Amino acid sequence: VTQVAPAEPDLRRVIGDGESVPDGEVEGLAEADLLEIYRSMVLLRTYDERSVVYHRQGRIGTYAIFWGHEAIQAGSMHALAEDDWVFPSYRESAIGLLRGMLPETVLAWWRGHPAGWWNPAEYRVASITVPIATHVPHAVGLAWGKKLRGEPACALAYFGDGATSEGAFHEGANFAAVMKAPAILLCNNNGWAISTPLAAQTAAETLADKAVGYGIPGVRVDGGDVLAVFEATRDAVLRARAGDGPTFIEAVTYRMAPHATADDPSAYIDAERVERERENECLLRYERYLRRLGLLDDALVAEARDEALVAMRAGIQAAEALPPPDPDLVFMHAYDEPPPGLRDG
Amino acid sequence: MTNRRRGFAMASRTLVEAVNDALRGEMERDPDVMVIGEDVGRAGGVFRATAGLRDRFGEDRCVDTPLAEAGILGTAVGLCMAGWRPVCEMQYDAFSYPCLDQLICHVGRYRWRTGGTMEFPITVRMPYGGGVRAPELHEDSPETYYVHTPGVKVAIPSTPADAKGILAAAIRSADPVVVLEPKLLYRTAREEVPDGEHLVPLGEARVVQEGDDLTLVAYGSMVEVARKAAGELEASAEVIDLRTLKPLDEGTLLASAAKTGRVVIVQEAPRVCGFGAEVAAVLADKAILDLKGPVKRVTGYDVPFPYWTIEDAYMPSVERVVRAARELLEF
Numbered sequence: 001v002t003q004v005a006p007a008e009p010d011l012r013r014v015i016g017d018g019e020s021v022p023d024g025e026v027e028g029l030a031e032a033d034l035l036e037i038y039r040s041m042v043l044l045r046t047y048d049e050r051s052v053v054y055h056r057q058g059r060i061g062t063y064a065i066f067w068g069h070e071a072i073q074a075g076s077m078h079a080l081a082e083d084d085w086v087f088p089s090y091r092e093s094a095i096g097l098l099r100g101m102l103p104e105t106v107l108a109w110w111r112g113h114p115a116g117w118w119n120p121a122e123y124r125v126a127s128i129t130v131p132i133a134t135h136v137p138h139a140v141g142l143a144w145g146k147k148l149r150g151e152p153a154c155a156l157a158y159f160g161d162g163a164t165s166e167g168a169f170h171e172g173a174n175f176a177a178v179m180k181a182p183a184i185l186l187c188n189n190n191g192w193a194i195s196t197p198l199a200a201q202t203a204a205e206t207l208a209d210k211a212v213g214y215g216i217p218g219v220r221v222d223g224g225d226v227l228a229v230f231e232a233t234r235d236a237v238l239r240a241r242a243g244d245g246p247t248f249i250e251a252v253t254y255r256m257a258p259h260a261t262a263d264d265p266s267a268y269i270d271a272e273r274v275e276r277e278r279e280n281e282c283l284l285r286y287e288r289y290l291r292r293l294g295l296l297d298d299a300l301v302a303e304a305r306d307e308a309l310v311a312m313r314a315g316i317q318a319a320e321a322l323p324p325p326d327p328d329l330v331f332m333h334a335y336d337e338p339p340p341g342l343r344d345g
Numbered sequence: 346m347t348n349r350r351r352g353f354a355m356a357s358r359t360l361v362e363a364v365n366d367a368l369r370g371e372m373e374r375d376p377d378v379m380v381i382g383e384d385v386g387r388a389g390g391v392f393r394a395t396a397g398l399r400d401r402f403g404e405d406r407c408v409d410t411p412l413a414e415a416g417i418l419g420t421a422v423g424l425c426m427a428g429w430r431p432v433c434e435m436q437y438d439a440f441s442y443p444c445l446d447q448l449i450c451h452v453g454r455y456r457w458r459t460g461g462t463m464e465f466p467i468t469v470r471m472p473y474g475g476g477v478r479a480p481e482l483h484e485d486s487p488e489t490y491y492v493h494t495p496g497v498k499v500a501i502p503s504t505p506a507d508a509k510g511i512l513a514a515a516i517r518s519a520d521p522v523v524v525l526e527p528k529l530l531y532r533t534a535r536e537e538v539p540d541g542e543h544l545v546p547l548g549e550a551r552v553v554q555e556g557d558d559l560t561l562v563a564y565g566s567m568v569e570v571a572r573k574a575a576g577e578l579e580a581s582a583e584v585i586d587l588r589t590l591k592p593l594d595e596g597t598l599l600a601s602a603a604k605t606g607r608v609v610i611v612q613e614a615p616r617v618c619g620f621g622a623e624v625a626a627v628l629a630d631k632a633i634l635d636l637k638g639p640v641k642r643v644t645g646y647d648v649p650f651p652y653w654t655i656e657d658a659y660m661p662s663v664e665r666v667v668r669a670a671r672e673l674l675e676f
Binding site for chain 1: 427495
């Protein structure tokens with residue numbers, strides 16, 4: 001048994017500040033990869049911003065905002081292979097877009113329409129999990145099951161800082177470690193579980209410290225640095241594929257938007273801190289980085305944004321054009337062989 | 346429907362040996378079937394229900410897991426997504442409560458959530474019930490929690506042959522099935538059990554003995570109590586073993602009620618909202634004109650299952666069933 005080193009206290013970073021902190025680079029990422037990651041972030045950002053508008057317009061229901069989390073989502077997704085599985089929480093509701101899912105599917109989900117159901121095997125994206133942390137064991141089971149079959153796929157579970165307080169997180173992380181499951185446990189630590197700050201969530205110095213107790217590596221990255229997230233996830237994937245088991249990644253960011261459209265954070269959040277964080281939010285940081293490299297100009301920014309807006313317009317139109325769902329769906333799909341009397345009510 | 350297939354080879358087995366036989370047979374038949382749980386591998390289960398499976402099928406298909414019931418059922422969901430057909434052992438009835446979170450939030454919902462495109466053929470099996478002089482939380486009857494969970498089926502065998510046939514059917518079911526095994530009968534019940542393939546379809550009750558004057562409805566270890574009570578009655582009692590609680594075999598139940606007009610339900614679990622209440626409601630709805638008296642329930646009480654020195658005062662007894670039956674006959 002090899003001793004697992006204590007979790008890294010410092011946040012891994014690649015992107016500098018354009019002044020005193022120099023930019024790093026990630027080995028193996030070509031210019032095309034950097035731009036693909038950029039387009040993914042823009043697509044997610046556009047999805048999120050449009051969704052808040054759609055909610056205000058009454059076109060979708062309550063929506064969990066992920067503004068500012070695009071670096072965590074896009075960076076990690078680009079480190080996965082097509083056959084790797086992803087287990088989203090509601091904060092990553094649109095993650096399927098990076099696997100070719102249409103915006104209308106996710107929008108239909110937020111519209112409470114059964115057209116928002118999908119076959120997880122089609123995208124290797126599990127269903128959006130609403131209860132906190134309960135999907136962590138699912139990801140671990142998938143990863144373990146693939147390993148038992150000799151298939152190379154890994155599984156990545158997204159969850160928040162609050163989720164690390166749940167028993168399901170603990171049981172999943174422990175199972176993953178014991179079974180040496182090729183799993184990546186990616187904690188989006190945005191500092192808040194609705195109104196509960198991290199300090200009221202845990203007495204641990206860092207969430208990555210928890211990994212030590214499971215005997216697995218705990219890595220901390222700047223969650224606003226898409227390339228740092230990519231690199232940490234890629235390292236975890238390599239480790240998983242080599243048969244060395246799971247990695248816990250703590251991606252640290254700050255929640256710059258309400259928890260969801262139904263939440264008013266003015267009662268608990270530090271508005272000045274939010275303003276400061278917004279000046280250094282992940283998409284802006286990545287755009288500045290790409291401009292410093294000479295890879296991005298205003299035209300490309302506009303093009304990426306327009307492309308995403310077109311996809312969203314088509315998505316909301318398609319979602320709104322769906323016929324009302326058949327009420328008979330109430331009785332469908334829960335069972336392969338429904339018990340007699342299912343319709344007695 | 347008979348669960349005996351005459352002319353086929355039989356072997357004398359206890360109920361727990363029949364469970365083992367079913368697991369062995371299904372693992373032979375289907376390479377995707379795997380058994381996971383606490384102490385199921387090296388030890389072969391605390392009741393030895395999984396004895397020999399690790400040696401026969403390897404440690405990847407009969408897996409000793411960490412001590413984590415929600416983790417067992419949660420990983421089973423992911424194992425299904427990877428193409429496995431997991432059979433999860435919960436070590437004892439009351440130790441299964443931590444897995445309710447996964448059962449309610451995911452196991453019963455995931456198929457629905459995928460629009461029926463993915464199946465979750467999970468079997469959860471556990472010893473249940475009292476009368477075994479065990480410590481606290483080793484003698485519960487938790488079936489109602491499971492029956493009340495949409496998307497999940499529930500079966501409770503009362504004989505070795507049914508234990509084999511029901512478990513095999515549960516493992517083959519595309520729906521998640523919880524199978525509760527009466528631990529009181531694990532080694533006290535022994536009978537001839539068909540060798541090889543033996544299936545008891547889910548949703549079919551068994552008429553244990555026919556009778557004309559009243560019906561005793563039971564399941565699990567209460568079937569034997571009902572059968573003994575029937576033997577002490579002056580009247581002719583029919584005894585029905587429900588075998589599957591969901592789906593409930595209403596046809597057999599209602600046919601018997603129509604014949605006898607009197608029904609006593611025997612249930613070991615606490616009274617309020619126990620499965621007997623569901624049976625009584627079905628009778629009230631669909632058999633009211635057949636009934637010659639009230640539907641009676643003989644049940645456990647709404648108390649924690651007692652410490653074992655006084656557990657006999659809790660368990661539905663032959664005497665209590667006979668008393669209820671006589672009250673009904675004299676109604």
